[in-house]
Amino acid sequence: MFPSSLLIFFPASPLSSEKKMGGASSEKTATGYAAHDDSGVLTLYTYKLRQTGPEDVLIKVLFCGICHTDIHQIKNHLGMSKYPMVPGHEVVGEVVEVGPEVTRFHAGDIVGAGVIVGCCRNCGPCKSNIEQYCNKRVWSYNDVYPDGQPTQGGFSSAMTVDQKFVVKIPPGMAAEQAAPLLCAGLTVYSPLKHFGLTGSGLRGGILGLGGVGHMGVKIAKAMGHEVTVISSSDRKREEAVEHLGADKYLVSSDEAAMAAAADGLDYIIDTVPVVHPLEPYLSLLKVDGKIIMMGVINQPMQFITPMIMLGRKSISGSFIGSMAEAEEMLEFCEKKGLSSMIEIVQFHRINDALQRLDRNDVRYRFVVDVAAGSNNASAASSNDSLLIN
Structure with missing residues (x-):
């Protein structure tokens, strides 16, 4: 359970019930860990969630992997960071609400979301189902939706994601193991497939x-x-x-x-x-x-x-992979019994994990336990000393 300060706020219905929504929706907020400058330090931050649109899926985040790209972004290594920024793009969570035009997902499904949460759907890459190369792609964080609202990532209690950019986690795969596959696993699988490097004996x-x-x-x-x-x-x-x-x-x-x-x-x-x-x-x-x-x-x-x-x-x-490849990759990993080697990090220790990752002190991927670790984050929110306990 999320403590009160980390709940997604639903005035009308509980998290466990499925609710198909149209255009109007009661306001919801989420709380995550955000960077506010290029120091790379994350602190608790509450913000308004995008409304659940006709094709949207509202996800209660359970786990989120930490990628080296998160460090590049929060420290503005690429010179394009906008603050406040909630990082995290290896997201696994539970569906709690879907829009009326969503047909592939239902409340209670365990799903994943990755680096991209939007595209134009009209360009060559989009029509070729390689939407990760769309020039109007929308990043899962440090970006804005077409309506101008900032995107925020998976180091948070919740995310609202277009169904096109959501994948089901295979039932035989542990949620925490699946998180890094949505970036690290897909990033490797996609070029091997594209360049014809999948045959045995290579x-x-x-x-x-x-x-x-x-x-x-x-x-x-x-x-x-x-x-x-x-x-x-x-x-x-x-x-x-x-x-x-x-x-x-x-x-x-x-x-x-x-x-x-x-x-x-x-x-x-x-x-x-x-x-x-x-x-x-x-x-x-x-x-x-x-x-x-x-x-x-x-x-x-x-x-x-x-x-x-x-x-x-x-x-x-090569850049991550398409949504079709993400589904294919997850099926491949489940069939072959592949999992990532991870270290689970409690939510309130996220800054420690980022510092260790910057020193390459991890085997081989940190995964933040957002749900179980949020109690400690709530306790820490009484002051701003969130770096090292």
Whole structure:
């Protein structure tokens, strides 16, 4: 149960009842943790929820994963942050209300929402069902809806989301395990499918073993690939091979090992979110090999053109995945018994988790227990000391 300060306020009906709504709706508010400046510190913040429109789903948030992108946004690393901002885009919750034109979801369903909550529906990408590439996409937070109301994310008691951008969580999948799949899992699955890299027998590299990287290992292995984890040190070798099932482990600073591994990989999924040289990794690719960039980096990357010309290699990028791919990915993970490796964080410890993530001190994804942890958040709201208890 949410304490009173973290409830979604419904003057008319209880949370457990399903209510199909038209245009008019009683006002609802939600409480979450918001950044108010680029310090990266989150404090409690109550705000008005968007009304539940004809195609909207109102979700009581249960769990929300923490992604490195959340740090970029709250600290304004990309120069586009607007405050106050409630982050969080790996959201799993329970449907508590649906609009009258919603047919796929009902009260009580466990569902997920990710990075995108809106699109134009008319452009080429939208008509091709790759709405994540719509130029008028609406981000789940740090953005505005067409009516001008700010979007707020999943570090909150509730979200209102267009049904197009909601997916059902498979019944056999734990809600807390599903949260990181909505970003980290989808981010890996989508390019493997798009570039035709789903067949067994391929040799793949995973550069960086964080939240996205660890799901890359799991998904690629489940597809029947021989997987090499590439890291800057030997520190994660045992974790990669013994626990995640990687076939090989390559330390990028070991020149002899890198030379021996040259021309051996069909693809590399590059998850590193900071500037790094590309040339050592391009040398690992076979002819026609691909390096797929996934880390959000706000500085230029460099390479010399012969590194790609002499092997007909390519450098590409990929951004999360479509809603159709999200459903497909969840079904794949359920079928293969895949789950993310997570550490549960109570709601009031969210700043601790963000600080640890910034230090790469997590195996491999933090998931905030919004529902169970909200009692502590409520207690902390009596003062502003929300960084470290």
